[in-house]
Amino acid sequence: MDVVGYLLLTPVGTALVVGGLFLVILRRFLYRKGKSDSNLPPLPEVPGLPVVGNLLQLKEKKPHKTFTKWAETYGPVYSIRTGSTTLVVLNSNDVVKEAMVTRFPSISTRKLSKALQILTSDKTMVAISDYDEFHKTVKRHLLTHILGPNAQKRHRIHRDALIENTSKQLHALLKNRPLEPINFRELFESGLFGLAMKQTLGEDVDSIYVADLGTTMSRHEIFKCLVHDQMEGAIDVDWRDFFPYLNWIPNKSFEKKIKQMDIRRTAVMKSLVQKIREKSASKEGMQCYLDYLNSEGKTLSEKQIQMLLWEVIIETSDTTMVATEWAMYELGKDSKRQDRLYEEIRRVCGSSKITEENLHQLPYLYAIFQETLRVHSPVPIIPLRYVHEDTQLGGYFVPSGSEIAINIYGCNMDKNVWKNSEEWNPERFMGDKSDTMDLYKSMAFGGGKRACAGAIEAMTISRMAIGRLVQEFEWRVTDDQVDDVDTVGLTSRKLHPMLALITPRS
Ligand code: HEM
Numbered sequence: 419m420d421v422v423g424y425l426l427l428t429p430v431g432t433a434l435v436v437g438g439l440f441l442v443i444l445r446r447f448l449y450r451k452g453k454s455d456s457n458l459p460p461l462p463e464v465p466g467l468p469v470v471g472n473l474l475q476l477k478e479k480k481p482h483k484t485f486t487k488w489a490e491t492y493g494p495v496y497s498i499r500t501g502s503t504t505l506v507v508l509n510s511n512d513v514v515k516e517a518m519v520t521r522f523p524s525i526s527t528r529k530l531s532k533a534l535q536i537l538t539s540d541k542t543m544v545a546i547s548d549y550d551e552f553h554k555t556v557k558r559h560l561l562t563h564i565l566g567p568n569a570q571k572r573h574r575i576h577r578d579a580l581i582e583n584t585s586k587q588l589h590a591l592l593k594n595r596p597l598e599p600i601n602f603r604e605l606f607e608s609g610l611f612g613l614a615m616k617q618t619l620g621e622d623v624d625s626i627y628v629a630d631l632g633t634t635m636s637r638h639e640i641f642k643c644l645v646h647d648q649m650e651g652a653i654d655v656d657w658r659d660f661f662p663y664l665n666w667i668p669n670k671s672f673e674k675k676i677k678q679m680d681i682r683r684t685a686v687m688k689s690l691v692q693k694i695r696e697k698s699a700s701k702e703g704m705q706c707y708l709d710y711l712n713s714e715g716k717t718l719s720e721k722q723i724q725m726l727l728w729e730v731i732i733e734t735s736d737t738t739m740v741a742t743e744w745a746m747y748e749l750g751k752d753s754k755r756q757d758r759l760y761e762e763i764r765r766v767c768g769s770s771k772i773t774e775e776n777l778h779q780l781p782y783l784y785a786i787f788q789e790t791l792r793v794h795s796p797v798p799i800i801p802l803r804y805v806h807e808d809t810q811l812g813g814y815f816v817p818s819g820s821e822i823a824i825n826i827y828g829c830n831m832d833k834n835v836w837k838n839s840e841e842w843n844p845e846r847f848m849g850d851k852s853d854t855m856d857l858y859k860s861m862a863f864g865g866g867k868r869a870c871a872g873a874i875e876a877m878t879i880s881r882m883a884i885g886r887l888v889q890e891f892e893w894r895v896t897d898d899q900v901d902d903v904d905t906v907g908l909t910s911r912k913l914h915p916m917l918a919l920i921t922p923r924s
Pocket residue numbers: 544545546557560565729730733734737738741795796797800801861862863864865867868869870871872873875876877
């Protein structure tokens with residue numbers, strides 16, 4: 419049953435309505451008080467219902483699309499109510515940049531949902547932490563060892579292996595099952611997971627005995643536990659998130675489910691760390707992130723070390739795959755643009771395999787990557803930010819206590835900025851007017867102090883994969899997939915994995 423149905427049918431609903439009405443009155447009182455301190459106008463409000471606010475209008479799990487539609491009526495910045503919380507929604511580049519840069523000091527924290535509180539061990543991650551000393555320290559570790567430009571040079575060997583293996587596996591699949599469509603996601607996702615394990619643990623672990631669960635897990639089971647289950651849990655909704663004044667009512671089944679995910683992840687991470695530490699004594703070669711944190715992160719607890727390693731695993735395994743799969747899907751539908759890319763690669767690389775050194779000579783490949791991020795932003799809405807002191811956005815007064823939803827998808831569909839915004843058209847990033855190195859044009863990587871720390875890695879891997887795949891094969895998506903653009907999850911994964919028919923180029 420959806421949240422609202424539940425609310426209206428149970429005794430909890432009664433408590434909620436009474437408590438909610440009280441809060442609505444209180445909120446109105448406080449809000450008026452806030453407004454009186456400022457000469458700025460209040461935010462436009464999307465009309466909703468008493469108590470539940472706009473929740474009924476957000477039943478579908480794709481709020482970025484609903485927010486974008488509302489922007490056509492209420493403008494680029496407006497407020498809605500999710501239960502007792504005021505949520506300010508930002509839908510244009512200008513107002514998003516204002517939030518990320520100029521007003522950042524007033525909105526640099528987050529209030530997490532119950533699921534995220536548990537799954538992030540209460541903000542023990544670079545990406546989810548508040549902008550505080552912990553954040554600065556662990557971000558420095560992450561950039562120094564994995565994501566910064568020097569660290570990326572050291573990890574080149576792993577990226578090259580990923581691209582080479584992906585190509586080899588495609589050739590093998592084609593040889594064994596020449597007429598069957600290929601599920602590219604399956605093998606690329608697994609390759610990225612391997613890369614993440616090499617970067618964090620120093621090896622692509624094949625299986626592990628998890629003592630706390632009393633079982634041996636295969637690589638596939640480890641992936642499911644550390645990545646898939648956590649991504650699903652992250653968007654799970656506890657109705658109390660919308661009505662914090664009802665936190666005293668237990669929601670045992672929800673808590674049990676999410677805590678179970680956390681327990682399993684902790685058990686797996688603990689065993690992985692133990693296994694690698696045991697080996698490390700006798701190991702030579704490149705230092706992994708775990709070795710680095712053991713020696714440099716002296717103030718970090720064991721739990722914090724586990725979480726920081728896990729963060730790299732989940733972030734590496736998902737968004738880059740999402741972007742690359744969408745790019746291949748678009749190219750698989752569009753043979754003309756695929757030919758144009760192939761010709762560009764042939765002109766630059768001749769008969770040699772594309773390398774990372776070639777990337778800056780391939781503007782059309784870059785345009786394809788950018789346009790894919792624009793149309794299929796892997797992170798359509800940035801995890802909510804919290805306004806901890808009164809501020810303003812887009813010329814409106816924004817009271818403290820509000821939450822902020824940055825709708826990246828909405829910015830990228832803004833008809834005032836992008837002509838025929840829903841059309842996938844890489845040419846819009848080509849030509850004199852386009853600065854091909856402007857990473858933040860599509861807003862897909864966020865901006866300001868919290869801009870994506872993994873942008874260089876994601877851009878490099880995704881472009882190398884797209885380039886190599888098109889250099890070696892001709893791609894065509896199966897006919898039934900031509901309009902199959904539905905998404906699922908926290909990141910905008912394609913709902914159905916792309917199935918493509920591929921032919922080797924001579
Ligand atoms: C196409 C791929 C990717 C996209 C579209 C993407 C998008 C984003 C966005 C929008 C943010 C900003 C969140 C905010 O403002 O709160 C972000 C932050 C972040 N991303 Fe990415 N990301 C991608 C790949 C990666 C990869 C591969 C990694 C690394 C393993 C990574 C690590 C991070 C980290 C650590 C942050 C937090 C930075 C901070 O808070 O200081 N991302 N990403």
